[in-house]
Amino acid sequence: xxxxxxxxxxxxxxxxWILFFLVRKLENPLYIYLLLIAASLFFYSWWNPxxxxxxxxxxxxxxxxSRYFYVPPHKYFSRRNVLVAGIAGNLAVIxxxxxxxxxxxxxxxxxxxxxxxxxxxxPLAISFFTFQQIAYLVDSYRxxxxxxxxxxxxxxVSFFPQLIAGPIVYHSEVxxxxxxxNGSSDLADNFYRGLNLFIIGLAKKVLIADNLAIYAQMxxxxxxxxxxxxxxxxxxxxxxxxxxLYFDFSGYSDMAIGLALMFQIRLPFNFDSPYKATNIIDFxxxxxxxxxxxxxxxxxxxxxxxxxxxxRRLANILVTMILGGLWHGASWNFIFWGLLxxxxxxxxxxxxxxxxxxxxxxxxxxxPYVIGARVLTFVTVVLAWxxxxxxxxxxxxxxxxxxxxxxxxxxxxxxSYSDATWYLLPAAVIAFLAPTSQAWLGISAxxxxxxxxxxxxxxxxxxxxxxxxxxxxxxxxxxxxxxMMRGLSEFLYFQF
Amino acid sequence: MKPxxxxxxxxxxxxxxxxxxxxxxxTSIILDPFNVFGLTKFNKRNFQPNLRHMKFEYLKNHEFSGxxxxxxxxxxxxxxxxxxxxxTKFYNLNSNSSTPYDMRRQFEWLIGRQPVEHLIFALDxxxxxxxxxxxxxxxxxxxxxxxxKSSILYYWNYLWVHPNHYxxxxxxxxxxxxxWFKYDITTGHYYFPVYDRQKKRDPKTYIxxxxxxxxxxxxxxxxxxxxxxxxDTVEQAKKNDIKISVVINPKNHRLYRAFDKVxxxxxxxxxxEISGEVWDFSGLNSVTLNDELYYEESHFTFRVGxxxxxxxxxxxxxxxxxxxxxxxxxxxxxxxxxxxxLKNQ
Numbered sequence: 122x123x124x125x126x127x128x129x130x131x132x133x134x135x136x137x138w139i140l141f142f143l144v145r146k147l148e149n150p151l152y153i154y155l156l157l158i159a160a161s162l163f164f165y166s167w168w169n170p171x172x173x174x175x176x177x178x179x180x181x182x183x184x185x186x187s188r189y190f191y192v193p194p195h196k197y198f199s200r201r202n203v204l205v206a207g208i209a210g211n212l213a214v215i216x217x218x219x220x221x222x223x224x225x226x227x228x229x230x231x232x233x234x235x236x237x238x239x240x241x242x243x244p245l246a247i248s249f250f251t252f253q254q255i256a257y258l259v260d261s262y263r264x265x266x267x268x269x270x271x272x273x274x275x276x277x278v279s280f281f282p283q284l285i286a287g288p289i290v291y292h293s294e295v296x297x298x299x300x301x302x303n304g305s306s307d308l309a310d311n312f313y314r315g316l317n318l319f320i321i322g323l324a325k326k327v328l329i330a331d332n333l334a335i336y337a338q339m340x341x342x343x344x345x346x347x348x349x350x351x352x353x354x355x356x357x358x359x360x361x362x363x364x365x366l367y368f369d370f371s372g373y374s375d376m377a378i379g380l381a382l383m384f385q386i387r388l389p390f391n392f393d394s395p396y397k398a399t400n401i402i403d404f405x406x407x408x409x410x411x412x413x414x415x416x417x418x419x420x421x422x423x424x425x426x427x428x429x430x431x432x433r434r435l436a437n438i439l440v441t442m443i444l445g446g447l448w449h450g451a452s453w454n455f456i457f458w459g460l461l462x463x464x465x466x467x468x469x470x471x472x473x474x475x476x477x478x479x480x481x482x483x484x485x486x487x488x489p490y491v492i493g494a495r496v497l498t499f500v501t502v503v504l505a506w507x508x509x510x511x512x513x514x515x516x517x518x519x520x521x522x523x524x525x526x527x528x529x530x531x532x533x534x535x536x537s538y539s540d541a542t543w544y545l546l547p548a549a550v551i552a553f554l555a556p557t558s559q560a561w562l563g564i565s566a567x568x569x570x571x572x573x574x575x576x577x578x579x580x581x582x583x584x585x586x587x588x589x590x591x592x593x594x595x596x597x598x599x600x601x602x603x604x605m606m607r608g609l610s611e612f613l614y615f616q617f
Numbered sequence: 618m619k620p621x622x623x624x625x626x627x628x629x630x631x632x633x634x635x636x637x638x639x640x641x642x643x644t645s646i647i648l649d650p651f652n653v654f655g656l657t658k659f660n661k662r663n664f665q666p667n668l669r670h671m672k673f674e675y676l677k678n679h680e681f682s683g684x685x686x687x688x689x690x691x692x693x694x695x696x697x698x699x700x701x702x703x704x705t706k707f708y709n710l711n712s713n714s715s716t717p718y719d720m721r722r723q724f725e726w727l728i729g730r731q732p733v734e735h736l737i738f739a740l741d742x743x744x745x746x747x748x749x750x751x752x753x754x755x756x757x758x759x760x761x762x763x764x765x766k767s768s769i770l771y772y773w774n775y776l777w778v779h780p781n782h783y784x785x786x787x788x789x790x791x792x793x794x795x796x797w798f799k800y801d802i803t804t805g806h807y808y809f810p811v812y813d814r815q816k817k818r819d820p821k822t823y824i825x826x827x828x829x830x831x832x833x834x835x836x837x838x839x840x841x842x843x844x845x846x847x848x849d850t851v852e853q854a855k856k857n858d859i860k861i862s863v864v865i866n867p868k869n870h871r872l873y874r875a876f877d878k879v880x881x882x883x884x885x886x887x888x889x890e891i892s893g894e895v896w897d898f899s900g901l902n903s904v905t906l907n908d909e910l911y912y913e914e915s916h917f918t919f920r921v922g923x924x925x926x927x928x929x930x931x932x933x934x935x936x937x938x939x940x941x942x943x944x945x946x947x948x949x950x951x952x953x954x955x956x957x958x959l960k961n962q
Contacts, residue, residue, distance in 0.1 A: 127770075127773065307623075309622070309623050309624035309627065310623045312623070312624075312627055313623030313624070313626050313627045314623075316627050316630060316631075320630075586618075586620055587620055587621050587622070587623055587625075587626040588618040588619065588620055588621060588626075589618065589619075589621055589629060590618050591626070592621065592625070592626045592627075592629035592630045592633070593629060593630070593633045595626075595630040595633075596629065596630040596631065596632070596633025596634040596636075596637065597633060597637065599630065599633075599634045600633070600634050600637040600638060600641075603634075603638075604641075604777060604779070
C-alpha cells in the first residue's frame with residue numbers, strides 16, 4: 122500500500138488511527154501492540170501477501186536469536202557464533218531474493234556458462250527490515266539492548282510508517298517509546314505535527330517529484346535506447362532526476378515520520394538539506410542519514426574504521442561505500458556509484474588533511490570558499506546520480522557524453538523539456554534555500570539523527586504557526602495534493 | 618493572527634479538507650462531465666463523456682442483434698448502412714482506445730444479457746500494443762463497472778474530476794457556438810461537425826494543419842495477452858453460433874508506414890489463424906493514400922467506413938463501384954501471398 126494512494130489516505134490511515142485512539146483508552150499496551158502489528162502486517166501484505174510469511178519468519182528468527190544473548194551461552198554455541206549465524210542467516214535471505222540473479226548472471230559471464238536461476242520477485246522492504254534487525258542482533262550481542270517482549274519487538278520491526286523504506290531506526294530510539302505507548306504523551310500535539318509533516322511530504326512527492334520524473338525518464342530512456350543525448354536534454358534530465366530523487370525520498374521520509382508521530386512515535390530524521398552540503402562528508406551527514414549512520418556503525422567501524430592507520434581507513438571507506446551502493450540494488454551501476462562516492466570521500470579526507478597541514482584553515486570558512494565548495498559538491502553528486510539512475514553503464518555514458526556536449530545542444534528535443542523549468546526552479550529554490558520540513562515545523566535539527574525514547578527531540582517552536590489561517594491553508598494544500606495524486610506512482614526507494 | 622491549539626489546528630485542517638472534498642463531490646455529481654452518474658444531463662456536446670459507460674447503460678434497456686466492436690476508428694462504420702446491408706439491427710459499440718481485452722469483456726457482457734447474431738471486429742495493429750487496463754485517471758476510457766466487473770471504486774475516480782474539466786464542459790455546453798464533438802447514444806456514433814465543415818471548405822489547408830503527428834521512435838509490439846483475449850473471444854462467439862466479420866482497419870499511409878512490417882505481418886498471420894477469414898484494408902492503396910478521406914493520421918471518415926461495409930456486405934453492384942485495390946479477403950490459403958504483397962509495397 123502506498124502512502125500516496127486513496128486506499129491509504131481515505132481508509133487505512135483514518136481507520137487505523139481511530140482504532141488506535143480508542144484502544145489507547147483501554148490503558149493496556151497489549152491491545153495497542155496487537156493493533157499496530159495487525160495494521161502493519163495488513164499494510165505490508167496489501168502489496169503481495171505471498172511475502173508476509175517471510176517478514177513474520179524474519180522477525181521471529183531474529184527475536185529468538187536475540188534472546189539467546191540473555192541466557193548463559195551453551196558450551197557448543199558461543200555468543201559470537203550465534204551472532205555470526207544470525208547475521209549470515211539474514212544476509213542469506215537478502216542474498217537469495219535480491220542478489221542471486223545478479224551473481225548468477227555475472228558468474229555466467231565469468232565462467233562462460235549458462236547459469237539459470239529461478240527468477241524471484243524482490244520482497245518489498247527486505248533491505249530495510251533486514252538491516253534493522255541485523256543492527257538489533259549486534260546490539261543485543263553487545264548487551265546494548267534490554268529484554269523486550271515479542272510484541273514490542275514486532276512493533277519495532279513492522280511498524281508500518283517505517284517498514285517499507287525506513288528511516289532505519291535503532292531500538293534505542295523507539296523501544297522506550299513503544300513501551301510507553303499507552304502513556305499520557307500529548308496525542309493532540311504529536312498528531313498536529315505529524316499531520317503537517319505528512320501533508321508536506323505528500324506535497325513534495327506529488328507536486329514536485331512526480332512531475333520531475335517525466336523529464337528524467339525522457340532523458341534516461343533515450344540513453345537506454347542507445348540514442349545520442351543532446352546537451353539540453355542531458356542537463357534537464359539529470360537535474361530533474363537529482364531533484365526528483367531528493368523530493369521523492371525526503372517526501373516519503375517526511376510522510377513516514379509524520380505518520381509515526383500521529384501514532385506517538387518519534388522517528389529519526391533522514392534528510393537535512395543535503396544539497397546545501399559543502400563537501401561529500403557533509404553530504405553523507407545530510408542524505409539518507411539513517412542509512413549512513415548504519416553503514417558507519419555496523420560496517421565501517423567493525424572493519425576498523427580509522428583506528429588502523431590512514432591506508433586502512435581509506436580502504437574501509439571504499440569498501441563501506443561500495444557495499445552501500447550494492448545495498449541499493451543488484452547492479453554494477455549501483456556498485457560503481459558507491460565506488461565513486463567512496464573515492465569522493467577519500468579525496469575529501471585527503472583535502473582536509475592537506476588544508477590542516479599546509480593550507481590556511483581560515484579560508485575554508487570564507488564565503489567564496491563555502492559557495493564554491495557547495496557548487497563543487499553539488500556537481501559531484503549530480504554526476505554520480507547519472508550512474509545511480511541509468512539502468513546500464515552504456516546508458517550512463519551516453520548521458521555523460523550529453524552533459525559534456527559531445528552530441529550538440531539537442532535543440533530538436535529541447536522543446537519537450539520546456540515545461541521542466543516550472544518544476545526545476547521551485548525545486549532548486551526549496552532544496553538550496555528553504556529550511557527542511559522539520560526545521561520549518563520547528564522540530565529541532567537535533568532530531569536529524571537522534572530523537573527517540575529519551576524524548577530528546579525538543580519541539581522548540583513552530584514556525585508554521587498554528588493559526589486559523591495556516592490550518593485552512595494546510596487543509597487546502599492537502600486537498601490540492603490529493604487531487605493531483607490521480608496518476609499513482611511508487612516511491613523510488615521502495616525498490617531498494 | 619491569534620494562535621490556536623494543536624488540536625484545533627488539526628480539526629480545522631481536516632474539516633477544510635473534508636469540505637473541499639465534499640464540494641468537489643457535489644460538483645462532480647451535478648455537472649457530471651463524463652456522464653457516469655446520470656442524475657443530471659448537463660453534458661451534451663463539446664466535452665467527450667465516457668461513452669463506454671453511457672453505451673452500456675443504454676444497452677441495458679435496448680436490444681440489438683449485431684454489434685460493431687473496436688476502437689474509436691470503428692465509429693466510422695455506420696450502423697444504418699451495416700443494418701441495411703445485412704438485415705441485422707446493428708449498434709456501434711466502438712470505444713475510445715478499445716483493446717482486444719476490452720472487446721472480450723464487452724462481448725461477454727453482451728452474450729450474458731441478450732442474443733447476439735453478428736459481430737464485426739474492427740482491429741488495429743497499434744491497439745494490440747496497449748496495456749491491458751486503462752489508467753484510473755483516463756476518465757473518458759474507463760470500462761463500465763458491470764463490464765469490467767470492477768468495484769464501486771470505479772465511481773470514486775469520477776469524484777475527482779479536475780476543475781479544468783468542469784470549465785471545459787461548462788464552456789463547451791453553454792458558451793461555445795460551434796459544435797466540435799457530439800454523440801448519438803441511440804446508434805453509438807460520435808461526430809466531428811466542425812472538422813467535417815473545415816474539410817469540405819478547404820481540404821488542403823485542413824490536411825496541412827491536422828496531419829502533424831510525428832511517429833518517429835514509435836515501435837508497436839502486439840501484446841500476446843491481447844492476442845489470447847481475441848482468440849478466446851472468437852472461439853466463444855463461434856461456440857455461440859454468432860456470425861463474425863473481422864476487419865483490419867484502413868490505416869492512413871502516414872501511420873501505416875510507421876509500423877514495423879515484420880511485426881505487422883506476424884500480427885496479421887495471428888489474426889487470420891484465429892479468425893479463419895479477415896478483410897484486410899491496411900497497406901498502401903487508393904483509399905489509404907488519400908488524406909482527404911481522413912480526419913487525421915489515425916481516423917478515417919464515414920465515407921471510408923461505407924466503402925469497407927460495402928466491400929464486406931454489399932451487392933455485386935455496390936462492389937463494382939469500389940476501388941479495386943481496396944480490401945483483400947485473407948484466409949489461411951492466401952495469407953502468404955498477402956503478406957508478401959504488403960512487404961513489397
